Amino acid sequence: GQSLEQPSEVTAVEGAIVQINCTYQTSGFYGLSWYQQHDGGAPTFLSYNALDGLEETGRFSSFLSRSDSYGYLLLQELQMKDSASYFCAVRERRDDKIIFGKGTRLHILP
């Protein structure tokens, strides 16, 4: 079946760069998305990679390699407000489900 694997937690220092990886197993999908969720809040969309390569949106970048079944989210110039959980997700071609990974909790140290 389909699955997405992410590290459960990552810790980084304010102002630094952090990379959150996502490996996936799915029969076919439209692309890889990333969402951010603060404690008690709703997930919000961050980025989407339909094709292989790097997509940049301000301090956040996302990468996809379909041949490696792998993607990552890169956060630069970390700020305390970036402390949150980050989820990778795919929308499957077969049935249009959106499936999420278990999420990576990002801790930022001052």
Added chain:
Amino acid sequence: DGGITQSPKYLFRKEGQNVTLSCEQNLNHDAMYWYRQDPGQGLRLIYYSQIVNDFQKGDIAEGYSVSREKKESFPLTVTSAQKNPTAFYLCASRRQTDTEAFFGQGTRLTVV
């Protein structure tokens, strides 16, 4: 303002009772989804619907039911058959041609 609204924000239920969670969107989105979130478990898909009067089971549909009588509304009923219903429930919607999903603020259900 367009958006997706879930109500109530907090809900308490006695064991053995059914309860219905509301999800309404005015974004004119065709697709709607229900997820359950438990600590450390991420978002697990309960049910989803791509069009009015049609819906499909997700990965953890047992003990839940849904309806999609209107495009704007996708209520979720947590039945007494759901053995461990205490969780955070999130509703989402998506335009058919897009990948981005928009989420409501969630309903936290507690069984007492």
